[in-house]
Amino acid sequence: MGKRGANLLIAIILLAVLPLKANSSVYSLFCTQASPVVAETPKVVLRNGTVGTSIIYMNETSAGVSLSAPTGLAYGYAFKSSNVRVSTNSGTPVDDSEAVVKISLAVNSTVLVIYNAGNMHGSTEDYRGKGCAINIDGVDVAFSWQSPYSSDYANSVTVVYATTLAAGEHLIKGRFFANFAGATVGIDTRQIVVFCFPNIQAYYVRSTVTSTTTSITPVNDPQATLAFTLDTDSIALIIYNVGNMRGSAEPARGKGVTVNIDGVDVAARQWQSPYDRNHANSVTLACLYFLKAGFHTVRGRFFSNGAGSTTINERQLVLLNFPVNLVQYGFVQSAVSTTTASQTPVNDPQAILNFNLTRDSDVFAMYIGGNAHGATEALRGKGVQLSIDGSEEANSMSWQSPYGDNFADSVTSLWCGPITAGSHTVRGLFFSNMAGFTVTISNRQLLVLAFPKPANYNHVLKIVNQAADPWKIRLKTFGQSNIERLSNCTVYLLSGDGLSSQICIIGGVYSQQYGNWQILTGLGTAYIIVDALSKGSGTSRVHVYLEVLIPETSTYNLMAVAFEIS
Amino acid sequence: MEEYKRKFIRTLILLLTGLLIVTASASVYNILYLQAAPIRVEAAKVRFVTASDSGPAGATIGTNGTFASLSGLAGWPNATRIYEAALGIRSYDTANHPIELKFTSWSGSTDKIDYIYVKVFDENGQQKGSTVNVGVEGSSTGQVVLPAGATWRVQWEIKWKAGALTTDFVSVILQLLVSE
Numbered sequence: 001m002g003k004r005g006a007n008l009l010i011a012i013i014l015l016a017v018l019p020l021k022a023n024s025s026v027y028s029l030f031c032t033q034a035s036p037v038v039a040e041t042p043k044v045v046l047r048n049g050t051v052g053t054s055i056i057y058m059n060e061t062s063a064g065v066s067l068s069a070p071t072g073l074a075y076g077y078a079f080k081s082s083n084v085r086v087s088t089n090s091g092t093p094v095d096d097s098e099a100v101v102k103i104s105l106a107v108n109s110t111v112l113v114i115y116n117a118g119n120m121h122g123s124t125e126d127y128r129g130k131g132c133a134i135n136i137d138g139v140d141v142a143f144s145w146q147s148p149y150s151s152d153y154a155n156s157v158t159v160v161y162a163t164t165l166a167a168g169e170h171l172i173k174g175r176f177f178a179n180f181a182g183a184t185v186g187i188d189t190r191q192i193v194v195f196c197f198p199n200i201q202a203y204y205v206r207s208t209v210t211s212t213t214t215s216i217t218p219v220n221d222p223q224a225t226l227a228f229t230l231d232t233d234s235i236a237l238i239i240y241n242v243g244n245m246r247g248s249a250e251p252a253r254g255k256g257v258t259v260n261i262d263g264v265d266v267a268a269r270q271w272q273s274p275y276d277r278n279h280a281n282s283v284t285l286a287c288l289y290f291l292k293a294g295f296h297t298v299r300g301r302f303f304s305n306g307a308g309s310t311t312i313n314e315r316q317l318v319l320l321n322f323p324v325n326l327v328q329y330g331f332v333q334s335a336v337s338t339t340t341a342s343q344t345p346v347n348d349p350q351a352i353l354n355f356n357l358t359r360d361s362d363v364f365a366m367y368i369g370g371n372a373h374g375a376t377e378a379l380r381g382k383g384v385q386l387s388i389d390g391s392e393e394a395n396s397m398s399w400q401s402p403y404g405d406n407f408a409d410s411v412t413s414l415w416c417g418p419i420t421a422g423s424h425t426v427r428g429l430f431f432s433n434m435a436g437f438t439v440t441i442s443n444r445q446l447l448v449l450a451f452p453k454p455a456n457y458n459h460v461l462k463i464v465n466q467a468a469d470p471w472k473i474r475l476k477t478f479g480q481s482n483i484e485r486l487s488n489c490t491v492y493l494l495s496g497d498g499l500s501s502q503i504c505i506i507g508g509v510y511s512q513q514y515g516n517w518q519i520l521t522g523l524g525t526a527y528i529i530v531d532a533l534s535k536g537s538g539t540s541r542v543h544v545y546l547e548v549l550i551p552e553t554s555t556y557n558l559m560a561v562a563f564e565i566s
Numbered sequence: 567m568e569e570y571k572r573k574f575i576r577t578l579i580l581l582l583t584g585l586l587i588v589t590a591s592a593s594v595y596n597i598l599y600l601q602a603a604p605i606r607v608e609a610a611k612v613r614f615v616t617a618s619d620s621g622p623a624g625a626t627i628g629t630n631g632t633f634a635s636l637s638g639l640a641g642w643p644n645a646t647r648i649y650e651a652a653l654g655i656r657s658y659d660t661a662n663h664p665i666e667l668k669f670t671s672w673s674g675s676t677d678k679i680d681y682i683y684v685k686v687f688d689e690n691g692q693q694k695g696s697t698v699n700v701g702v703e704g705s706s707t708g709q710v711v712l713p714a715g716a717t718w719r720v721q722w723e724i725k726w727k728a729g730a731l732t733t734d735f736v737s738v739i740l741q742l743l744v745s746e
Contacts, residue, residue, distance in 0.1 A: 027743050027746065028743070029742070029743055029744075030612075030632045030741065030743075030744065031632075031633050031670075032633070032635070032653065032742060033635050033737070033738070033740075034636040034737065034739075035635070035637065035736075035738065036639075037639040037640065037641070037735060038639070038640045038641075038732070038735040039642075039678065039730035039731060039732055039735070040640045041732055042645065057728070058729075059728055062644055550622055553621070553622055554618055554648075554649075554651055555622040555647070556648055557641075557642055557646065557647050557648075558647075559642075560645075
């Protein structure tokens with residue numbers, strides 16, 4: 001055998017060994033033993049709550065809860081009104097410290113902001129008036145401007161803005177500024193309201209493209225058209241707000257506005273006049289209108305009150321549609337004139353809404369009262385205010401003065417708040433800014449939107465710690481069916497740490513599937529609270545675990561709780 | 567002479583038969599020598615180690631990390647008790663090792679157990695292999711490769727049936743096979 005033969009032999013041997021090595025089973029065998037694994041008495045147990053129907057199963061370690069969810073719309077709101085005076089001589093927007101609102105959105109939502117701020121007759125106000133802005137997360141997003149009869153006369157500005165904001169926290173401010181830098185302007189009373197709706201059809205436009213007209217009958221504002229298709233019969237909240245800044249062409253008689261739906265002017269008009277020609281001037285109009293499902297076109301329209309061209313430098317046209325079965329509402333508008341010389345608020349007899357709320361609700365009310373050019377209007381102007389069940393909402397007060405006697409003058413008032421189920425009356429009130437001088441409301445809009453609150457079940461279950469040692473607890477979902485019908489369902493834990501949102505369904509989808517850990521103190525008790533609101537009939541089920549954790553470990557118990565929401 | 571011949575033939579047949587038997591029963595073999603030396607004790611390349619829930623689980627790691635005892639496992643009837651990290655399995659080697667955690671036996675009040683699941687997770691929370699269903703013959707994670715230097719956690723999930731009493735208990739034995 002030569003050298004070649006030897007190499008061949010080695011190669012054959014190596015090839016033969018390879019599968020032997022691959023198939024080798026060389027391993028070590030370790031053993032782990034768990035003994036004893038015991039069944040122990042539950043240290044944390046579930047007990048019946050005081051509302052809803054709950055069943056506690058054997059060993060008190062699982063439970064079922066049945067409750068019902070009334071129909072309603074998912075919404076959130078923040079409202080602030082104040083009569084603390086602020087002033088500035090800045091020509092650029094500064095914060096109105098009394099109009100700062102923080103909101104926290106669980107999901108992306110349509111957000112409507114209305115900021116209404118004014119000074120009363122006699123307060124320091126430069127004759128060129130003021131501007132107001134809405135600021136969202138540090139950005140000024142909408143403006144409007146107004147001037148009074150003269151220095152220190154009543155002057156108010158309304159700004160409206162709608163947008164979609166992402167889930168999370170947002171800071172919304174009302175801001176104001178002098179129309180002439182260095183001159184002082186002020187705010188005596190303001191209202192700022194922020195509404196959030198995660199599941200509505202909303203359309204809006206804000207444009208700073210200038211429009212002008214000399215027409216004394218309404219013409220389309222080319223920048224204020226919304227064309228859309230509604231999925232369902234809806235109540236539409238329409239707000240059209242227009243303004244021109246100082247220096248733009250504006251007649252002393254000012255301008256007027258209306259709203260047109262599908263080719264018909266549906267809104268009673270509103271009007272306003274400025275300090276003088278080419279000074280700041282703005283008008284606001286709001287209405288509620290029933291729209292059937294299908295295609296619609298909504299337009300903002302404007303006109304000159306005469307004697308010259310009127311200008312819109314910025315407008316906001318907002319249209320929010322609420323399914324008719326999910327909100328309650330009332331709306332009245334009329335063109336019947338009424339007057340007063342009283343300096344204390346009196347009823348506008350045409351501005352009254354009587355309604356019966358089927359559920360406790362959060363209510364938005366808006367009243368706009370104005371007079372056309374030529375109606376009796378003292379040059380000091382008028383104020384308006386809202387009355388809820390006979391209680392005058394002082395912080396809803398607002399004031400405005402016209403160019404001069406019998407010139408156009410309109411004022412806007414806002415209010416938001418909770419109202420219990422039952423019969424209620426909302427009224428628009430008005431008054432003269434100087435006793436003995438007659439003012440007129442020839443057109444008005446009074447609207448009320450009521451958003452039923454979720455049913456509040458406080459509490460459906462108790463969580464009782466039978467041990468001296470503390471635990472951490474939280475809720476976490478592990479199954480569900482038909483939650484699409486839930487407008488808003490939030491499950492809370494109430495413990496020594498306070499109230500903690502644990503599970504949240506908004507608009508039929510989860511926005512939160514588990515919560516932060518809460519402390520369950522030794523021998524302590526925590527509570528499960530549920531808020532529920534549905535879009536319609538049916539039954540939804542949400543299966544959750546109550547997780548009971550040994551602090552500082554990852555050892556925990558899962559206790560099943562089934563919520564049946566009809 | 568004839569008788570002598572007969573005796574000779576008989577004797578010959580007997581001898582041949584004996585030779586045949588001797589031949590058939592013969593142990594003809596070669597002796598070879600196999601030497602195994604030294605057979606050493608070496609440090610385990612993969613070991614059981616304690617983890618964040620070893621305290622509540624009552625974990626005791628045996629000498630050399632090749633045995634682990636869990637004496638504190640418990641559960642509430644009709645609720646699931648989870649020990650996310652009752653034990654750890656750690657590689658002390660610079661090479662990867664296939665491992666397999668396998669159900670071996672159990673005893674005690676096994677009829678009162680709804681389930682006991684044992685799962686292995688890597689550092690990223692990714693379950694490795696299948697769930698070991700205690701009580702099911704042959705149930706195991708299957709062979710999974712433990713990377714060099716890695717530490718995985720062993721999670722126990724225990725659910726007693728609603729009718730379990732505080733006198734009920736079970737004992738469970740699992741094997742960990744560590745391949746070279």
